Amino acid sequence: MTRSDGALAALIALAWLVAPACADAQARPVTLDDVLAMRTFGEAAVSPDGQWAIYERRGAYDASPRFDQGARSWWGASELMLVATRSGKPRPLLVAKAGVGYLLGSWSPDGERVLVYRLDGDRLEAGVVTLPTGEVRWTGLTPDLPITGAGSDWIDGRRLALTVRADASLPWMLRFDGSGARVMDRRWSETAAGRRPSRTVFDTRDAAVSSDELSALLTLVLIDSVSGATDVLAEGRIRDIAVSPDGQWLAVLKAAEPIPLVEAERNVQSAVLRRGRLTLVSVVGQGPAVSAGPLDVAPNLLRWSPASDEVLVWTRRDDQGWADGGLAAVGVDGRVRRIASTGLSPTGEGRTVDELRPIRADWLGDKVILYARKAGTSRSDWWGLDGERPVPLTVALARTPERLAAVEDGRALVFADEALWEMTAGGLRRLSSSKEAWSQGQADDPMKPVRVRATAPRRTWAAAAAAATIGVRSLGGVAAWQVRTPCAQGPRLRAASPTAAVVLCVDRGVETLSLATPAGLRIVDRVNEAFEDLVIPQARPIAHRDVRGRMTQSFLYLPPGLAASEVKGVLVQVYPGIADDGRRIDAQSLQSSLRPQLLTSGGYAVLSVGLPTQAESARAEMFEDFARGVDLAVEAMLIEFPELPRDRLALIGHSFGGYAALGVATRTDRFRSLVVWAAPTDMAGKWGEFMSQGRLWPQDGLTLNQPIGAVETGQAGMGDPPWDAVRQYADASPYWLADRIHTPLLLITADRDYVPMTQSERMFTALHRQGRRARLIAYWGEGHDNASPANIRDVYHQIFDWLDQTIGAGAVTSSDPGEPPTP
Structure with a gap:
């Protein structure tokens, strides 16, 4: 840290302490204009080697270039900032351009490159930046940003697997709240011209729903970020991808034909409406893709074994419901190994597999573990599945976490009951002192795909938080380092590596971004300072x-x-x-x-x-x-x-x-x-009406089950369709x-x-x-x-x-x- 950096940090830290006492008679109440002019910090990531941090700095909301993309309208006002973790001030990673937003992807495993995106009007493009030079190679490709699975994954420090949209259309999450007017204008114009029919056909049979609108073609490409060369690995309705730990294989999950929903799935709000078909693609060209056969694979679980020879999935036959399915390990040789989980259900009571609730399972070495509940009970635990009878691993905990903090070498780190635990196939061992109250430091990012959020990182450490303190704990329980923050509302850990972390403090609208390292806390950026005087x-x-x-x-x-x-x-x-x-x-x-x-x-x-x-x-x-x-x-x-x-x-x-x-x-x-x-x-009217997005883009997201599930089993909780509960619907409407x-x-x-x-x-x-x-x-x-x-x-x-x-x-x-x- 330089002397000027230290002075700045001291002044800002002092401002935190004295700001409430400095309010005087001239302070005025906050207004809506103040709120709409607020700035904020978005995504952040620390390079694997801990040398660099990149974060999104989003400008004043009301200065964003467009506002038809809902909560993501702010993306158009985002710039990427780069800062060295040891010293120095942040600087723009890319040259700013009016009306263009820059978004953060993921670091390469060696920390030399980072995937980025630029949003320019109706065009989203992927690029790769090389550090520390800042040279960027724009690919000309439009990435897909799936809601449930991954759309990108690094093979190694040079090669990147990316799912792209062949027609360059915006991904679903950016079209959901925008561009509908242009779609309707085109359809109305076709009717006005009178030369071709303008209509959409919806079909349902045996509760399998479809339309005549064609989906955009998705292509999985392998990008050489140095030469710019690309190779096509797969095409179709690509739902999720995952790279094997050794970088030799890609698991590719595609959506296939519509599913005839069984009775238990017909009132599920986020029901899985299409079959999932799995193939394993060799990245190094070792023969044709390996198919898992006619098995229907659920979304949100795609986990490679540490040995890179099998991928863990939840699957069923086409004639079964999800409750009748089970865990399976699909090998790179095409063999499917069933994993017994007798008497366990991976979903909550009264629920089934759907698009937005992940099945949580993982590997401890060559052993499989599953987060599930016993039939007839409401409590879920982690279970070891090594044989015919599942072994409970977390029953000693008062409250079992559904999320693992880290997995490596046959062990997992788990935060529960205000403590850090090591979990193995043999059970639990407490790592933290009874005098400490630790919790998982890094919160879920709701903008990341469901499966990515649910999958524990493969590493030997975890970010931890205890009141105003943040730090890193290892599998051995050792406190690698920890730092106390001045965050009045508690620190928000945005990103971490073994040697550095990005910490956000939010106090009465003022956002302060800091870098935490074993050497201490260093403030790097701050927005909305005017709120201190409101x-x-x-x-x-x-x-x-x-x-x-x-x-x-x-x-x-x-x-x-x-x-x-x-x-x-x-x-x-x-x-x-x-x-x-x-x-x-x-x-x-x-x-x-x-x-x-x-x-x-x-x-x-x-x-x-x-x-x-x-x-x-x-x-x-x-x-x-x-x-x-x-x-x-x-x-x-x-x-x-x-x-x-x-x-x-x-x-x-x-x-x-x-x-x-x-x-x-x-x-x-x-x-x-x-x-x-x-x-x-x-309630009866809401139950049966399409969402506007389902009318516009049925090929990307038929929303037929959303209102049915919301009314029957969701927040409204009516329990039955309208014709079976006429009086109850009237009383609740x-x-x-x-x-x-x-x-x-x-x-x-x-x-x-x-x-x-x-x-x-x-x-x-x-x-x-x-x-x-x-x-x-x-x-x-x-x-x-x-x-x-x-x-x-x-x-x-x-x-x-x-x-x-x-x-x-x-x-x-x-x-x-x-x-x-x-x-």
């Missing part, structure tokens, strides 16, 4: 009992500078199972949904209610339980803050919270206004209880939301038919949350305008209060 409303806990008589907490937010007696009204915000305690003060959190800290900017107090989840209530009693739970929270608030206006209450909710708010409104007229955004209103809603209602929806906008439209129509007061606001090109800064600003403006009319000063009471709701 007043952010703080959550005040309100203790009370819930509907089951248990103690719980709700949280009250007051507008800065206003006494409780001066607020315009109180917004009672609901979402079953979640009460916002104000700890998530970061860019992405503040920009999503409706945040209490921003709702107070309209002069309103906000009460975030602590409600039990819907799972605790029978469907016929759910709305009544919600209403009683809200009443208990409101009364506790008024006891503690009696000066708050009890006659100017509004109920507000987003998504399932909006659904709960509508349900409460069918049981009480206590509230003078309702604000409901992106909420289901008619605010639309069918619209005659009980007398409160003025603001409905907010969007045409790209996975909760169809027809859900809000039908509720609006029902209130119109009764002569009740309602307003419907529809946003175009938006999804479940707004992404466009203009639309984000507008939705708050619309909400405040509605509230001022209904509960603010001069609010007009509805001329038709209606009859009191029927009990």
Whole structure:
């Protein structure tokens, strides 16, 4: 560390300590414009040799080049920064270009190269940067970014396997929220021209669903990052790839024909809709590809043995359900070895294999282990599968982790019960002291594919965290090194190597990125410093009992500078199972949904209610339980803050919270206004309606099962299809209880939301038919949350305008209060 680096670190560390005390009378409340101008840090990675770190630095959100890609719109404002881990300041890895975002891929095993991506409008391109020169070779290839499996993997320090899109179209995750307007414009133009039919054909037979839209061709290529030469290894609907430890083989999982779903899989929200076929491809040209035969291979498990001679999968015959399948090891010689897991299920109780919940299994040397539960029980453990009878490995733990921190040499590192453990085929051995409380330091990255997140890295160390301390622990239990951080909210470990780690601290919106090494902590970058001088409303806990008589907490937010007696009204915000305690003060959190800290900017107090989840209530009693739970929270608030206006209450909710708010409104007229955004209103209607993305791109993601699963077995939990539970669906649908809603209602929806906008439209129509007061606001090109800064600003403006009319000063009471709701 240079003297100037040390001085900078000292000054910033001092600023952390004194910032709260320096707030003065000139500090102003945070505004929505402040939030939309926030910057943030994205992905980070440390080179395998620990010499370099690269991280994504994302510019001001409202300066992004486009906003039709949902939460990934920020990718267009991303630059890559390179910093040496021992000393020096960060510098751009690539030359910036207006409107182009640069994204981080993975390091080569030797740390000399790194895979990168550039996003330029509707074009995504892969490239390889060589360190330390910074020379970049752009491939001209459009990478696929799978949601479930890997789309890239390094063979060695020079060669890279990459799944690419032959037509150069954007990957599904970037089209999901964008480009739909252009697709529809093309289809409408074809109809207007009258020369060719413009239509999509959907088919279902024996619960196997398909369409006549052709999928984009995916190609697996081998890239020589030095010469630029490419070789095609495979083609088709490539779902996942994995390189063997010796670099000789590639396991390639492809999606094949549609699956006739068995009864147990027909209401699975993320059901596997196509067969999975596995082939093993020789990277060095040792004969033709090896096929696993006609076996149906599940997504999200593709794990090579340490000896590189077998790959572990979960498989079944085509005439079986997933529950009848099992683990198998497919050899490079084509043999399939069944692995007995008698009496164990790798899925949760009442669940089956699907696209988004991985099967967790691995190798301890030549032995296989599986995370599973015994039939008839709800607890899952890790089991050794060496013979006919599974051997429990983690039953001594109070709570078994589903994720392994590291695997190597027949041993695994596991964090559980505030301790670090070594797991072998013989059981567990505690490595950390009973005086220490360690947990896994590196959190899952939700942007990475499901299978990649679920697979433990092959290494002899793991990143660990204990309160404000982060460090590295080895398989022998030795604390290789550890560093204490000044993170008030706890450190977030973004990347690590045996000798260095990238640490993020988030404090009241200010993000500080540091490098931790055995020598100590060095601050390298910081964003949103202006938030140190802003007043952010703080959550005040309100203790009370819930509907089951248990103690719980709700949280009250007051507008800065206003006494409780001066607020315009109180917004009672609901979402079953979640009460916002104000700890998530970061860019992405503040920009999503409706945040209490921003709702107070309209002069309103906000009460975030602590409600039990819907799972605790029978469907016929759910709305009544919600209403009683809200009443208990409101009364506790008024006891503690009696000066708050009890006659100017509004109920507000987003998504399932909006659904709960509508349900409460069918049981009480206590509230003078309702604000409901992106909420289901008619469970039978939601059950049967396509998502807009499924209509646009059925070849990439038929979403037929998504609403079925969401309503039957997901959050709604109806349990049966509508025709088998007509009364239950009516009792759980605010639309069918619209005659009980007398409160003025603001409905907010969007045409790209996975909760169809027809859900809000039908509720609006029902209130119109009764002569009740309602307003419907529809946003175009938006999804479940707004992404466009203009639309984000507008939705708050619309909400405040509605509230001022209904509960603010001069609010007009509805001329038709209606009859009191029927009990």
